[in-house]
Amino acid sequence: MIQLTDVNKKFGAGANAINAVDQVNLDIEEGEIFGIIGYSGAGKSTLIRLLNGLEKPSSGTVTIAGYEMSSVSNKKLREARQKISMIFQHFNLLWSRTVKQNISFPLEIAGIKKTEREKKVNELIELVGLKGRENAYPSELSGGQKQRVGIARALANDPEVLLCDEATSALDPETTDSILDLLTSINERLGLTIVLITHEMHVIRKICHQVAVMEAGKVVETGSVLEVFQSPEAPITKRFVSQVTEPSGTEQAIAHLPTGTLVKLVFVGERTEQPVLASLIRTFPIEVSIVQGNISHTKGGAYGTLILQLIGHEKEIEEAIAHLHEQGVRTEVIGND
Amino acid sequence: MIEELLPHVNWEKMWEATVETLYMTGVSTLYTFIFGLVLGVLLFLSSPGQLWKNKLVYGVTGAFVNIFRSIPFIILIILLIPFTTLFVGSMRGPEAAIPALVIGAAPFYARMVMIGLREIDKGVIEAARSMGAKTSTIIFKVLLPESMPALISGITVTSIALVGYTAMAGVIGAGGLGNLAYYEGFQRSRTDVMIVATIIILIIVFAIQIIGDIAVKKMDKR
Numbered sequence: 001m002i003q004l005t006d007v008n009k010k011f012g013a014g015a016n017a018i019n020a021v022d023q024v025n026l027d028i029e030e031g032e033i034f035g036i037i038g039y040s041g042a043g044k045s046t047l048i049r050l051l052n053g054l055e056k057p058s059s060g061t062v063t064i065a066g067y068e069m070s071s072v073s074n075k076k077l078r079e080a081r082q083k084i085s086m087i088f089q090h091f092n093l094l095w096s097r098t099v100k101q102n103i104s105f106p107l108e109i110a111g112i113k114k115t116e117r118e119k120k121v122n123e124l125i126e127l128v129g130l131k132g133r134e135n136a137y138p139s140e141l142s143g144g145q146k147q148r149v150g151i152a153r154a155l156a157n158d159p160e161v162l163l164c165d166e167a168t169s170a171l172d173p174e175t176t177d178s179i180l181d182l183l184t185s186i187n188e189r190l191g192l193t194i195v196l197i198t199h200e201m202h203v204i205r206k207i208c209h210q211v212a213v214m215e216a217g218k219v220v221e222t223g224s225v226l227e228v229f230q231s232p233e234a235p236i237t238k239r240f241v242s243q244v245t246e247p248s249g250t251e252q253a254i255a256h257l258p259t260g261t262l263v264k265l266v267f268v269g270e271r272t273e274q275p276v277l278a279s280l281i282r283t284f285p286i287e288v289s290i291v292q293g294n295i296s297h298t299k300g301g302a303y304g305t306l307i308l309q310l311i312g313h314e315k316e317i318e319e320a321i322a323h324l325h326e327q328g329v330r331t332e333v334i335g336n337d
Numbered sequence: 338m339i340e341e342l343l344p345h346v347n348w349e350k351m352w353e354a355t356v357e358t359l360y361m362t363g364v365s366t367l368y369t370f371i372f373g374l375v376l377g378v379l380l381f382l383s384s385p386g387q388l389w390k391n392k393l394v395y396g397v398t399g400a401f402v403n404i405f406r407s408i409p410f411i412i413l414i415i416l417l418i419p420f421t422t423l424f425v426g427s428m429r430g431p432e433a434a435i436p437a438l439v440i441g442a443a444p445f446y447a448r449m450v451m452i453g454l455r456e457i458d459k460g461v462i463e464a465a466r467s468m469g470a471k472t473s474t475i476i477f478k479v480l481l482p483e484s485m486p487a488l489i490s491g492i493t494v495t496s497i498a499l500v501g502y503t504a505m506a507g508v509i510g511a512g513g514l515g516n517l518a519y520y521e522g523f524q525r526s527r528t529d530v531m532i533v534a535t536i537i538i539l540i541i542v543f544a545i546q547i548i549g550d551i552a553v554k555k556m557d558k559r
Contacts, residue, residue, distance in 0.1 A: 052467055081469035092464035095559045096482040106468040108478070137558040157468075 001193050002028035002051065002161065007060035009046050020046040021057070022217035028195060028210070033187050033299075035204040035225070036197045037240055038214035044197040047214070048163050051195060052084045053077050065160045082110055085154035089166035091146040093138040099125070099149050100134045106156040124152040128182065144175035151182060155190075162186070164196035168203060180207050201243040205229070205298050213237045226300035230268050230330070245305045250292050253307075254335055257291060260311040262335035263321060267295075267304040276327050277306075284320045286312030307334070345527040350517065355537055357431045358513040361503040362541070365438035366496040372443040373495070374488070376402060377450025378476060384451075388462075388472055402444040410441045410502050414509060434511035438502050446495045453487025454480055486557040493549025497542050504538065514538050 009021040020043045028034045038044045049055040050062050053069045062069040067080040085106070093102050103124050107117045125134055128148040138146055147167060154162055164183070168176040184207050187194050198204065204211050204225060211228050213221040213236060220234040229245070232238045242250075254262060267276070281288050288308055295304035310317050324331050376398060382388050383395040408416070414437040418428060425433045457480060465479045481488070504515025514534045522531030 054463060054466060078469035078471065081467055086464070086467040088460055088464060090458070090460055092458065092460040094461060094479065094483060096485065096556075105465075105478070109465075109468050109470045109474055139559050153468075163467075 001030040001032075001065065002026070002034075002195065003061075003063045004050070005061045005063075007047075007050060007062060008058045009043075009050060009055060010058045019217045021050065024060075024217075024219050026212060026219065026222070028193065030193055031187070031191050032210055033184070033194045033196070033208045035208035035211045036195070036214055037199065037201065037204055037211060038197075038236075039199055042214040043217040044214050045165060048086075048165055048195065048197050051161070051163055052081055052086060082106065082157040083159050084161045084163065085157065085159040086163040086165060087147065087150040087154050087167045089169050091138070091143075091150045091170075093146060093149055093153075095138050098135050098137055099130060099141070102138070102149055103152045103156055106153060110157050120156060121152075124155055127155070127186075128152045142175075143171050144178060147171065147175075147179050148182070151179075151186070155186070155192075159192065161193045161195065164194065164198075166198060167196065169198065169200070176203070177206070183207060201240045204240075205244050205296055207299065209299055213240065224300055225298045226268065226303060229296070229298060229303045230266065244296050245294055245303070246292065250307070253291055257309055257335075260287075260309045261317050261333060262291065263308050263310060263324075264332045264334050265306040265308065265324060266330040266332070267302075267306070268330075269301045269303075276324065276329055277308075279327075280320060280323065283323060284312070284316050286310050286316050286320055343529040343533060345521075345525075345530050346533050347521075350521070351514075351530075351533060351537070354512065354514045354517040354534070355541075357511075358500070358503050358507075358515070358538070358541065361431045361434050361438065361506065361511065361513055362496060362499050362545075365435050365442065365499050365503075366492065368435070368439040369442040369446050369495055369499065370492050372439060373446030373492075374450055374481075376443060376447035377454065378480065380447060380451045381454040381480075382472075382476075388475065402447050405440060405444040406448065408441075410437075411505050411508075413437060413441050414506055429510045429512075431512050434503060434506035434513075438499055438506065441502055442495050442499050445498065446491060449491035449495065450484075450488060453484040453491060456487060457483045486553045486559075489552050489556065490549060493545060493553075496545050496549075500538060500542055500545070 004024050004026040007021055007024045008019065011018045011020055024047065036044050036047060046055055050057055051064055051069065057070050065080070065083050067076065069077070069080065072080060094105065097105065100121055103121045104117050107120060112120070125131055128151050130145065130148050130152065133141065133145065138149065141149065168179050171179060180203060183194060186192055196203070196208070208225050211223065211225050212219045213234060215234070215236045221228060221232070221237045228237060229241055232241045277288070288310055290306065291309050292307040293305070295302055310320060321331055380395065380398050380402065383391045383398065417437045417440065421433050421436050422428055424436050427433050461483060462475060462479060465475050503511070503513050504518070507513040507515030508519050510516070514537055518531045518534035521527060522534060
């Protein structure tokens, strides 16, 4: 559905040039929710703008829904953009238009007749749950409602791809969840491919199938969300993963435990439901206390971490860790006295 | 009673002068709105980072606007005498004042249009582009409606400035309340004529301001 091959995007020239997107290769399948995560300045905003031709790559090719975005004519580009719609962090609604008129705008651009426009707009208002607010102006809506208008507007021309530019970053956690649920249901019902960029791992965990991690213009890691959660490789990925798997305060909790060996266990899928801990305590003469525990649910399955403090003889602790390995639990010693 | 207080005021002449002032202000405001809007949109679109970014067009338009905005109106109107006689055929009467009024006010308004357009959230223009909008669609369906309150308050200010300009134009023979106040009032030491003409000008200015404010308030849904 979407292919990026050796894509580079440079801003500026000479010594001041910035490589916003650096040699990126991506392959996004039809019907997928693909997340791109990175801190601000990582180049993800530029990358998503390359997908609908708001930015042109300095080199490389971007193919999306059959359009070669880097080389199509202006007319074709406008046509393609009706099939690749976008929602924004700050919604970008026209304040001078009502909810209805905002949703109708892309249909006007596409040259749809008035009666058909009205019909489509009413359907969309229903779909995003804004019935009763049709004639309100954006200034009268809450952030979540504004984003719903943004989504309805983006769906007006029956796009094949929906690009989400930090679509939930300006919303509170509860509203974020309701917007993410809406995006998931749209993805399932309409079979739409969704590409979203975010700096919140929570968003990736909740709705994405695949994830790409960006740092300094480069994609440093890609894979299915569960895979990346299980075995993050790049340091930045580990940081992002720990955002959702380790509750805040973990580090302080560890610092306050001077004795024993600290072991981090990682459980994936069905392992999260097995009594690994009970067998550990029964089998080995060591003291086990739980420092921190957490289970996260991703689209691909559950993923849990548990930090244990083990006190006992060195040899027995080693054996205990080996036992955990046998059970298929990944372990990592994160602190020794 | 009124005749005793204002012995020199000829109401028929005063009315005629008022109509001339309203005519000059109205027609020149209309043309100023059109030309100023075109210039302002051109200036905005050709400015760095915008849809038609073009250093040459931006430079030339900007220089034109700055030059005509800087020349004091009373001098501009004299400089434009040959142009006016060519265009209107005469140097006298309200018609003759209009080219000078528009050339004096349109660049001023163009700057205000540009300021208004700059206030539009860049994201909204980007959103329209992301939907596949043509530049003409962006101008008529995004830029103008989204900046309408600024455009209207700008034309209100410009129109009030134009009332002042018509008075100056009156002094060199364009008619209107300025002409009446200067020739019939000041030069013949008829203070009452000056005062009445001034009060009428004030009423016109206040009326324009009130209408402008109401229109802006009605339009602004932010």
